[in-house]
Amino acid sequence: MNDDLLGRHRAVLPDWLALYYDRPLEITHGEGRHVWDAQGNRYLDFFGGILTTMTAHALPEVTKAVTEQAGRIIHSSTLYLNRPMVDLAERIAQLSGIPDARVFFTTSGTEANDTALLLATTYRRSNTVLAMRNSYHGRSFSSVGITGNRGWSPTSLSPLQTLYVHGGVRGRGPFAELDDYDYVAACVDDLKDLLGHTRPPAALIAEPIQGVGGFTSPPDGLYAAFREVLHERGVLWISDEVQTGWGRTGEHFWGWQAHARSGPPDMLTFAKGIGNGMSIGGVVARAEIMNCLDANSISTFGGTQITMAAGLANLNYLLEHDLQGNARRVGGLLIERLRAAAAHVPAVREVRGRGLMIGIELTKPGSDEADPAAASAVLEAARAGGLLIGKGGGHDTSALRVAPPLSLNVAEAEEGAAILEDALRSSQ
Structure with a gap:
């Protein structure tokens, strides 16, 4: 069904309207920090519709x-x-x-x-x-x-x-x-x-x-x-x-x-x-x-x-619910966890950010040359592991963007960090 939707998308929408992933994803519903696709696969959402789903998917108070x-x-x-x-x-x-x-x-x-x-x-x-x-x-x-x-x-x-x-x-x-x-x-x-x-x-x-x-x-x-x-x-x-x-x-x-x-x-x-x-x-x-x-x-x-x-x-x-405080506490744990993981991945030039706004810049190992192919590979591997993240950067889109909903809890932060660590390692 996704192939049919993709064909229809390409037939009526602009060529420059970017889609993530080799096989683009149709998100059908979400709850909390998770979303599901049209095939029923469940993902931990670390991008929130480009930082728009700030608190949680299907937050009862908002709906x-x-x-x-x-x-x-x-x-x-x-x-x-x-x-x-x-x-x-x-x-x-x-x-x-x-x-x-x-x-x-x-x-x-x-x-x-x-x-x-x-x-x-x-x-x-x-x-x-x-x-x-x-x-x-x-x-x-x-x-x-x-x-x-x-x-x-x-x-x-x-x-x-x-x-x-x-x-x-x-x-x-x-x-x-x-x-x-x-x-x-x-x-x-x-x-x-x-x-x-x-x-x-x-x-x-x-x-x-x-x-x-x-x-x-x-x-x-x-x-x-x-x-x-x-x-x-x-x-x-x-x-x-x-x-x-x-x-x-x-x-x-x-x-x-x-x-x-x-x-x-x-x-x-x-x-x-x-x-x-x-x-x-x-x-x-x-x-x-x-x-x-x-x-x-x-x-x-x-x-x-x-x-x-x-x-x-x-x-x-x-x-x-002091989500700013939660972003400080859980975000601090997440960024340190990602820095520890990145220390063993030569392609990671820098892990940076504050709170729940974290960037991971990838370069070709041993150089400062941007590596957009590696960023795309990590994006795909993270999806395969059940995690959605974003991309960005001024150097050929070689940075990964991590920005979960601000209600993220410690267990979800650990889960996402583990998936992302595996994705980084698999891209080497």
């Missing part, structure tokens, strides 16, 4: 909220008052750390970043944007134009002038051999030099941990140091929290908080996990920035009642 809201009204648009949207906006504004915050809901992280760029360029009257090398911010025309990852940037045409800054990838590049203090200093000097050669930009947009880029990150404090330089020039800081938000890193609720010396960003964008699979994205910004548009703007599907009901139920569950 109940969605069902009850669907029985009342599903959608009305932003042209009408919407109680669930106001309720969730109030919660997110308070949690964001941004003073006098306003929240605008979208349907995806791409649209959230697109909105943040619209706000920043309008507020600053500049179409120049600073972005990080190896970054990914979405698939719209504007967000592709600021994506610093060649594998996800199909065109160089853009409405924006984008300048790419060093610092998002600690283990590669011209400053990789420096210690953290000197690394930050070198990146700041590079930023200052860049700013000396261009008109004042609108904003810097940066992922605290690069998602599609392979879960790479700079030393703590880099973006705070950048912020001090940018603030002097009036340049805004947009923290792309589409993958790092909601406590996934364990240590912090937002990724920007690892760089908090200079306070919160001017804007943050969010999506993915807050809806636990429902389509929610959004922007949080200071009121003066959010309100800078002088033309009408709405969102037909952003903030619709059914997604807001899901988001509220999911956020309540996340906070009441």
